[in-house]
Amino acid sequence: MTNITGRVREAFRGDQRIDPDALIARLEAVRRFLTAADGLLPDADLVPAHTLVERAGTRLALSRDHTVVALAGATGSGKSSLFNALARLELSPVGVRRPTTGVTHACVWGALEGASRLLDWIGVLPRHRFIRESALDADDESALHGLILLDLPDFDSVQRSHRLEVDRLLGLVDQVVWVVDPQKYADRVIHESYLREFHRHRDVTLVVLNQADRLPTAELPRVLDDLRRLLDTDGLTGVPLLATTAIDPAGMVGLRTALERTVAERQAALRRLAGDVDTVVAGLDELVGSARPAGGPDDAAVGVLNRALAGVAGVPAVTAAVEQAYRHRAGAVTGWPVVRGWRRLRPDPLRRLHLPGPTSDRADPAESLVAATSVPDPTAAQRSALGLAIRAVADRAAADLPAAWPAAVTSAARSRLGDLPDALDRAVAGTDLGLGARPLWWRLVGGVQWLLTLAALVGLGWLVLGYALRALGLPALDNPMVGQVPLPTLLLLGGLLAGLLTATLTRPVVRWAARMARSRADQRLTAEVAQVGDEYVLAPVRIVLGSYAQARDALRDAARR
Numbered sequence: 001m002t003n004i005t006g007r008v009r010e011a012f013r014g015d016q017r018i019d020p021d022a023l024i025a026r027l028e029a030v031r032r033f034l035t036a037a038d039g040l041l042p043d044a045d046l047v048p049a050h051t052l053v054e055r056a057g058t059r060l061a062l063s064r065d066h067t068v069v070a071l072a073g074a075t076g077s078g079k080s081s082l083f084n085a086l087a088r089l090e091l092s093p094v095g096v097r098r099p100t101t102g103v104t105h106a107c108v109w110g111a112l113e114g115a116s117r118l119l120d121w122i123g124v125l126p127r128h129r130f131i132r133e134s135a136l137d138a139d140d141e142s143a144l145h146g147l148i149l150l151d152l153p154d155f156d157s158v159q160r161s162h163r164l165e166v167d168r169l170l171g172l173v174d175q176v177v178w179v180v181d182p183q184k185y186a187d188r189v190i191h192e193s194y195l196r197e198f199h200r201h202r203d204v205t206l207v208v209l210n211q212a213d214r215l216p217t218a219e220l221p222r223v224l225d226d227l228r229r230l231l232d233t234d235g236l237t238g239v240p241l242l243a244t245t246a247i248d249p250a251g252m253v254g255l256r257t258a259l260e261r262t263v264a265e266r267q268a269a270l271r272r273l274a275g276d277v278d279t280v281v282a283g284l285d286e287l288v289g290s291a292r293p294a295g296g297p298d299d300a301a302v303g304v305l306n307r308a309l310a311g312v313a314g315v316p317a318v319t320a321a322v323e324q325a326y327r328h329r330a331g332a333v334t335g336w337p338v339v340r341g342w343r344r345l346r347p348d349p350l351r352r353l354h355l356p357g358p359t360s361d362r363a364d365p366a367e368s369l370v371a372a373t374s375v376p377d378p379t380a381a382q383r384s385a386l387g388l389a390i391r392a393v394a395d396r397a398a399a400d401l402p403a404a405w406p407a408a409v410t411s412a413a414r415s416r417l418g419d420l421p422d423a424l425d426r427a428v429a430g431t432d433l434g435l436g437a438r439p440l441w442w443r444l445v446g447g448v449q450w451l452l453t454l455a456a457l458v459g460l461g462w463l464v465l466g467y468a469l470r471a472l473g474l475p476a477l478d479n480p481m482v483g484q485v486p487l488p489t490l491l492l493l494g495g496l497l498a499g500l501l502t503a504t505l506t507r508p509v510v511r512w513a514a515r516m517a518r519s520r521a522d523q524r525l526t527a528e529v530a531q532v533g534d535e536y537v538l539a540p541v542r543i544v545l546g547s548y549a550q551a552r553d554a555l556r557d558a559a560r561r
């Protein structure tokens, strides 16, 4: 899987200006990502993005005219000394006992008013805030107006609270000046735990080698070279590296100039947040990857799902009953009237399943909402086939998605499993099985049967009347002859035989038509059941796939510098 944010990782931005609107658009894209991914991906994976959106929104809303710069470093490196030297006042105690600074001190260049809310948010106590503005040196200091300088506790402290405070503040400030000294500049903690972590923030990173006066002049370039090499290894190629001497104003010129430039540009806050977006996007990259979102569950898997749903819904039992019911009902209309009555004694096969009987064309929809059919319960095998089919739909739909998503797709596919049996039952109960109106040909054949029966009855009546008259010695009836056979006998026997013959000839046609009725019912039921599958299984899957597509697009937008 290629890395969609690779472009950002590789680029070295140097002094690139950040357009506030573009940054806001990127943050908005991260917010969109969160909206799409919330509830679908593990919460823990989304924490950095949530934090970023919240922090960035607050930082940008508070003040864009101030630049918050933190002095960070190991104990004794001279952070407080640099802080005081820049402020030209003894604001933060410098001590012999290590560590000295336990709480963050702040110095504001310019009016405190605008900066107060920023410092409230950053969490510097009012008693540790100082203002660097006096009428006397206003001109000297005006280049730093808008600077909020923080003197942090040491990050390698024996005091755990110091380290927590430093970690918290490093997440909030706009720019970090890392202060190292000739003795400890190569310490692993500094590089591995801090500087390396800041490689995406190198355009708001500045490194100073303080206490330069403690090195022999000839030694300084060698130490700086060595430090530069270490910074390159940390991924901080190109960051400004300066030598400072806190106890000598001449040794502060470089740092002061660098800070003046930072303050004048008003870019640090934006660059820091842009670096934060890069970090968050890179962290989320694996959750989205470059996989194209699938269009939807694939047809083959859906076919298997629909068959499994049909099995669970009892479609085969219903269609078999439809075939039997067709024969039953057709027989009742077209059969030989002499034995037809027997059929009526047998119950209608569809009625047994509590499905629409011979009189109602279709179950009343209102009734079907509550009516439960008596279709046999699914077997364990049918249930497990459905479980497997749902899993397969989810697996196929999520096949190309990065590792975090298949679980979300599977749980979406199964999310309405509990509602499925009732929904399937309602769908079966509400399906028009196509056995409503009696076909015309049944009625025609039925009419013929009745005519033939009538003829037989007329013949019978005639014969019975003839015998009766003879028995009573009354004048006999005229028996017209048809060929050699008397008409009444012909009517009786012919009617009976023709009725039997019609019933016999009709039977295979009924059987064929019953099979047709079965396959028609099968199609209708399968379509209804597929509709349920679409609503209860596929729709939730499509929603997750849609969310994935949105999350992926949003992250691409967020990655675009």
Ligand SMILES: Nc1nc2c(ncn2[C@@H]2O[C@H](COP(=O)(O)OP(=O)(O)OP(=O)(O)O)[C@@H](O)[C@H]2O)c(=O)[nH]1
Residues within 6 Å of the ligand: 073, 074, 075, 076, 077, 078, 079, 080, 081, 082, 093, 094, 095, 096, 097, 098, 099, 100, 101, 102, 152, 153, 154, 210, 211, 212, 213, 214, 244, 245, 246, 247
């Ligand atoms: N010679 C020399 N000494 C310095 C310089 N900067 C600081 N010092 C001394 O180094 C010691 C430590 O300085 P601090 O400013 O307290 O160091 P820190 O980084 O604030 O230390 P913590 O508050 O414990 O984290 C003090 O004795 C300073 O006087 C410098 O540039 N040159």
Ligand SMILES: [Mg+2]
Residues within 6 Å of the ligand: 079, 080, 081, 093, 094, 100, 101, 151, 152, 153
């Ligand atoms: Mg200190």
